[in-house]
Amino acid sequence: MDKRTFRIFRYDSSKSESPGFQSFEVPAEKGMTVLEGLIYIQDNLDGSLAFRSSCRAGVCGSCAMHINGKYCLACETQIYELKSKTVTIRPMAHLKVIKDLFVDLKPFWEKYKLIKPYLMAGEPGPERESIQTADDRLKLEGLIDCILCGACYASCPVGETHSEYLGPAALLKVNRFVQDTRDNAEEERLNGVSGFNGVFRCHTIFNCQEVCPKELDPTGSIADLKRKIMGKKFGLSKIYK
Amino acid sequence: MKYLDAIVVGGGLAGLRAAIALNQRNVKVGVISKVHPLRSHSIEAQGGINASLGNHIRGGHDDWKKHTFDTVKGSDYLADQKTAAKLTQSAVECIVEMEHWGCPFSRTEDGKIAQRPFGGAGFPRTCYASDKIGHVLLHTLFEQIVRFEHGAEREQMQVFDEWFVTSVVIDDGCCHGVIVMNVVTGELEEFKSDAVVFATGGAGRIYGKTTNALINSGRSMSMPFWAGVPLKDMEFIQFHPTSLYGTNILMTEGCRGEGGFLLNNKEERFLAFYDDSKKAMEIAPRDIISRNIQKEIHAGKGFEDAYVHLDLRHLGEKKIMERLPGIRSLCLNFASVDPIYELVPIQPGQHYTMGGIDTNINAETRVMGLFAAGECACVSVHGANRLGGNSLLETLVYGKIAGESAADYILAGGPPKKDEGIMKDALKRDEDKINEFLRSSGKEKHSEIKMDLNNIMDDKVGIFREKRSLEKALEGVRELKDRFKNIKILNRERRLNQELINIMELEGNLDIAEVIVMGALAREESRGSQSRTDFPKRDDENWLKHTLAYYTPDGIKIEYTSVDVSMYEPKERKY
Numbered sequence: 132m133d134k135r136t137f138r139i140f141r142y143d144s145s146k147s148e149s150p151g152f153q154s155f156e157v158p159a160e161k162g163m164t165v166l167e168g169l170i171y172i173q174d175n176l177d178g179s180l181a182f183r184s185s186c187r188a189g190v191c192g193s194c195a196m197h198i199n200g201k202y203c204l205a206c207e208t209q210i211y212e213l214k215s216k217t218v219t220i221r222p223m224a225h226l227k228v229i230k231d232l233f234v235d236l237k238p239f240w241e242k243y244k245l246i247k248p249y250l251m252a253g254e255p256g257p258e259r260e261s262i263q264t265a266d267d268r269l270k271l272e273g274l275i276d277c278i279l280c281g282a283c284y285a286s287c288p289v290g291e292t293h294s295e296y297l298g299p300a301a302l303l304k305v306n307r308f309v310q311d312t313r314d315n316a317e318e319e320r321l322n323g324v325s326g327f328n329g330v331f332r333c334h335t336i337f338n339c340q341e342v343c344p345k346e347l348d349p350t351g352s353i354a355d356l357k358r359k360i361m362g363k364k365f366g367l368s369k370i371y372k
Numbered sequence: 373m374k375y376l377d378a379i380v381v382g383g384g385l386a387g388l389r390a391a392i393a394l395n396q397r398n399v400k401v402g403v404i405s406k407v408h409p410l411r412s413h414s415i416e417a418q419g420g421i422n423a424s425l426g427n428h429i430r431g432g433h434d435d436w437k438k439h440t441f442d443t444v445k446g447s448d449y450l451a452d453q454k455t456a457a458k459l460t461q462s463a464v465e466c467i468v469e470m471e472h473w474g475c476p477f478s479r480t481e482d483g484k485i486a487q488r489p490f491g492g493a494g495f496p497r498t499c500y501a502s503d504k505i506g507h508v509l510l511h512t513l514f515e516q517i518v519r520f521e522h523g524a525e526r527e528q529m530q531v532f533d534e535w536f537v538t539s540v541v542i543d544d545g546c547c548h549g550v551i552v553m554n555v556v557t558g559e560l561e562e563f564k565s566d567a568v569v570f571a572t573g574g575a576g577r578i579y580g581k582t583t584n585a586l587i588n589s590g591r592s593m594s595m596p597f598w599a600g601v602p603l604k605d606m607e608f609i610q611f612h613p614t615s616l617y618g619t620n621i622l623m624t625e626g627c628r629g630e631g632g633f634l635l636n637n638k639e640e641r642f643l644a645f646y647d648d649s650k651k652a653m654e655i656a657p658r659d660i661i662s663r664n665i666q667k668e669i670h671a672g673k674g675f676e677d678a679y680v681h682l683d684l685r686h687l688g689e690k691k692i693m694e695r696l697p698g699i700r701s702l703c704l705n706f707a708s709v710d711p712i713y714e715l716v717p718i719q720p721g722q723h724y725t726m727g728g729i730d731t732n733i734n735a736e737t738r739v740m741g742l743f744a745a746g747e748c749a750c751v752s753v754h755g756a757n758r759l760g761g762n763s764l765l766e767t768l769v770y771g772k773i774a775g776e777s778a779a780d781y782i783l784a785g786g787p788p789k790k791d792e793g794i795m796k797d798a799l800k801r802d803e804d805k806i807n808e809f810l811r812s813s814g815k816e817k818h819s820e821i822k823m824d825l826n827n828i829m830d831d832k833v834g835i836f837r838e839k840r841s842l843e844k845a846l847e848g849v850r851e852l853k854d855r856f857k858n859i860k861i862l863n864r865e866r867r868l869n870q871e872l873i874n875i876m877e878l879e880g881n882l883d884i885a886e887v888i889v890m891g892a893l894a895r896e897e898s899r900g901s902q903s904r905t906d907f908p909k910r911d912d913e914n915w916l917k918h919t920l921a922y923y924t925p926d927g928i929k930i931e932y933t934s935v936d937v938s939m940y941e942p943k944e945r946k947y
Contacts, residue, residue, distance in 0.1 A: 145867055162618060174819035178863030178871030183407075186585045188621045189705060190507065190698075191411040207705045229556055230868045236408070249515035250474025259425075259464075260471040262483035268476065275476045275501075275508060279410055313474065 135159040135210055136217045137168055139180070143230050150228070152219075153177075159210050165198055165218060166206040169232075182232040189344060192280030196232050197221040202282040202342040223285035225294070238294070239281050242301045246323060250308065251316035267312040274307035274352065276345045283339035283349050289332050296332040297324065299339035299349030306352035309359070317359075325360045333357075373562040373795060376402040377527070377786075378778050379550055380569045381537050381592070383409030385506075385767035386746025386774070387571035388513040391529060393775025394569075395520050399782055400527040402563065404552055406536040406587065406873075409514050413573055413585040414767065417506025418624035418698060420488060420498035421768075422761035423463035427484040428496035436460040438494055441940060443762060446492040446657050447755025448900035448910065449942035450605070450918070450935055455733045455751045457939065459762070459769050466768040467499055475512040477501050478695070488629045488695075490760045492657035492947070496629075498761040503624050503698040505764060536873060537592070538806075540568060540742065541798045542599040546787045547741035548794060551802045555873070558866030560803055562795040566786030567741045567778040570596060570729060571771060574747040577877075578885050579722035580826030583615050583622040591880025593748055596729050597887070601737050602920040602931075604750040606727035606884070607891030610758055610901050611835050613661040615721030617679040619706050623699050623718055625760040628654035630695055633683040634665065635715065636673040642680070652947040659757045659901040660947070662720040666835045669719070681715040688712075720835060724763060726754045726901065727891070730920060735774035741787045745774035752918065755935075756900020809875055810866070814858035818875045821852050821859075825878075825885060828852075833889055838905045842893040849885045856882060887921045887928055894930055895919060912942055 137157050142150035155176050157168045166184055173180045182205070183193040189207035196205055198220050199213050210218060226234040252261075283299040290296060305324055308314045324330050330353050339349040362368045378394045380387045383405030394401040403409070424434040439460040444451050471477060471485060478486040478501050490498040501508040521529050534555040541548045541562075549564040572592030576584025597603050613634075614623040628634070634654055636642040643649040646664045649656040665680055674680050684692060689712050692700055696711070703711050728750040735743045735751070746767045753766055832845035856879065863871045897911040898904050917932040 143867070173871060174817070174874075176862075178861065179865065179869070181868045181870055183411075185407055185411040185587050186413065186416050187619070188416060188585075188702060190504075191415050191585070193407065193411045233868060240408075244518050244521070247519075249519040250472075252472070252474075256468070256472035258468075260468050260477070260485050263479055264483045265479045265481065267483075268479045271476050275511075276504070278415075278507070308474075311474065311476070 132158045133160060135168065137172060138217055138219045139231065140221045141231050142228050144228055161211050163210050164206055165208040165210060165220070166194055168210060168218065169205060181230040190278060192278035195223055195280040195282040195285070197223065197285070202286050204280060204344045207344065223281055225285055225290035226281070236281060239284055239298070239300070242297045243279065243304060246297065246301045246305050247320070248304050248308070250311065250314055251319070252313055253315035261313055263312055270310045270312070271307065273347055274303065274310055277303055277347055278345060280344060282342045282344060286338040286342045288336055288338065289334060293328065293332055295328045297328050299353065302330060302333070302356065303347060303349040303352045306356055309356065321356065321360050321363065324356060330356045330360065373564055373792065374402070376400055376563060376565045377782050378567045378569065379404060379563055379565040380571055381550060382412070382571035382573060382746070382748070383407070383531065383533065384412035384414035384571060384573055384746065385509055385513060385764065386771035387569070388517055389768050389771030390569045390571055390745055390775035390778070392513065392516055393772045394779050395526055395529045397776070397779035397783070398527050399779050402530045402532055402565070403517070404532045404535050404537055404550070404563065406534065406555065408533045409517070409531060410510060412510065413588050414510045415506045416583070416585060416622060417509070417764055418503045418622060419490065419626035419629065420500035420505050420761050421467065421509065421764035422490070422493070422497050422759070423467040423499055423765065424460065424495070424497050425464055425467065425485060425487060425499065427480055428487040431487055431495040431497055434495035434497055436463065439463065439497060442492055442494050443753065443759055444755070444940050445945055446757055446759040448757055448945050449912070449916065449937065450752065450755030450899060452733070452752050452936040453939040454936050456753050458733060459753045459766060462769045463765055466765070466772070470509060470512055470768070473512050473516055475501070475508050477508070488626060489655055490625055490629050491655055491661070492759045493761070498626070498629065500626065502694065503626055503696045509764065537595065538802045538876070539798060540595045540599055541795055542739050542742065543790060543794045545739055547739050548787060548790055551799050556868055558869055560799050560806070562799050564792065564795055566782045567743065569774045569778050570742070570744040570748055571746045571774070572748045574725040575881070575884050576722050576725065578825065578881050578888070579829045580823070581615070581620045581719070581830050582722040583612055583620055584722070589877035589881050590884030591877045593728060594880035594883045596737065596742065596744070597883065597923050600923065601739055601742065602730045602922050603887055604727055604730040604918050604920055605752060605891070606725070606887045606921060607895055607919060608726035608756050608901050609722060609888065610658060610724035610726060611662040611720040612723035613658055613665055613720050614682055614718040615723070616702065616707050617717035617719050620721035621702055621706055622723070623682060623702070623716065625658070627682060627684060627696060627699060630691065631687055634661070635681040635683050636668050637675055638673065642668050642673065648947065656947050657757060657759060662835050663903055665720055675717065679717045679719040682718045683715055684711040685713060724758055726750065726752070726756065726758055734777045735770055736777055741781060743774040743778050745770040756902060806872065809859070809861060809872060810864045812859055812861050814860045816855045816858045816860055818859055818878050821855055822878055822881070825849065825852055825881060829885060833892060836903050836905050837892050839893070842889060846886070846889045846893060849882060849889055853882050853886070883923070890928055890930060891919045891921060916942065
């Protein structure tokens, strides 16, 4: 049977041992994913390995991690498509490691909650569904699909130096509501992200767009928000929409 | 010890909707979920959610009564008809509420919520959001939780994510709370409350070939079961016709609703060759299509003796990108095919547990203060077979009903006051159990027992069942339970011990599997998703009844209870 070496970051924050890498030999075959490799290790070789997983179909966002040089979802990463016989796995950056690949996502969730990620229609809705034309609904494409996996947050270099920066996922979420014709809180939302930790911390590096497993574009959304904010500030809303 | 008015176990659609209902009644509620709510299996739902909005060109004359009839007929007349009516009557209200909360449904030409045809439905009534309905519904509900989490205007609502419930505390016919393990620290804590709502989802991972997430184990259903609450109709397991060959990831019924075909190895639309699907073809209900696919494969007209093809090529790139982009991603990532140009390999896979914790029309169990909603509950609205799009509806409607019923109970005084001793005793029992697992010097690998269980269920308790193989299955499951007593553990630490959690989940899986097999063996008829080759006909005279399974120290006891057929007389089920 074919084999691969899984070289995995190991660290338990409750213990004094330094972090390091541990290698495991995993039987591999075509169609096997990195997540299946991790499950094999936990089941057969080392029951103390810790990682998150749930849907195994790339839709829940549990298993974002750094695999052979890039952030991706372990459950949809094919071992045979990685160019090496060694699969090197690191946890997401900018988040405290609790154990191995299991990181503390609290700061990520806090930032998501901070930007008020819920529709603010301003008035009670009509008796039936509010009307939204197909064209208006199209504006939400690429914005509603975020699974909040954190890959963009981990890959953004600004997170290294500004721990309070809201980050690409939260800012994409702001744009999701700004673009929703049923939302009536644009001014409040733009004010909320035009401060020190908002859109202007983004240096248009594009890492987030590169790693997003759903092929979304937080950089683009952040740029849209910047344009709207500056447009309003200088009375140029007709140009900077 | 933590004190809450109400506890909701499970952070998926039903759990979050129940929590919102409780919060709206100004009840202090805690949602306990073993994963972050947004990682719940609800997120994997694809096709849509049913409501008789009548927005489709061909759906103008739809109403809740027609929806009820379709549901009852779809259930092969095992659904409790008044509960099915309650489900459909609240459908429009629930969908409109979600839309007002921001749920981004796909739209018709005139800006209304778009609906698509689905199996067993007389009118196109499945409201959709391309093919990611679970994602949009779950995110919308979670956003509402975030909105009220910090309890400025109302009593507090807290989410305890990555806390794993180990048992439910029931004393003298009354529920007093749950014992919970903090997944990170491994420590147990008592969560005392006046009411508990179970919304823990289905038990799909008892099977190997399942569309379900890895987290869907039988353990959650087993907790009330071990505490004396009966499980109802567990033998009725839905096999979804189209799961991707290899991973069994779901390919939504919407593929067929949008016009997709099922082809055998001669590229024939083989459903035309079977009496029960030749009229409705690909839009026949799931149990019928799953059976016919299986028959086709058995007859050697499949591929590799395992799958057939789903053909979406004629839908065209535009329609697929607009209405089925999610399944296209799944096909590319997990089967290396592009459905725009290629055929998709599919086979039936375990998908849904019609059975579950026995509840009544108000989501109440037989234990005071214990409620259940969603896939883990059996009211029964789905009877012997569930229509696509009705499960999501059940999570919202019955999630709300469970929350309301729990709120009524709490505001009327709740349970008789008990001293905290019962909570402390329960914690000690669970602590002892966990320590026993951690000390275990057994030789049996949990992953091997699980694989053996999966194989037994896939092979012997699948779409087609028969006495001897069911008896072998029962023997097999009991043997696995024996082997489980000798379980091996590699990780003996408390902190973040996922191996320990997997072992505890397996314990629940084994008991639930036994209930399923016993129910299937006892029910000597074919109805809905239960197909007995030795009893191929539906037998209303002897079997128009619900199965109830009780846990006793001497083994599982099976009883029966009547079905509400007050609205429609059971007839032969033909499409």
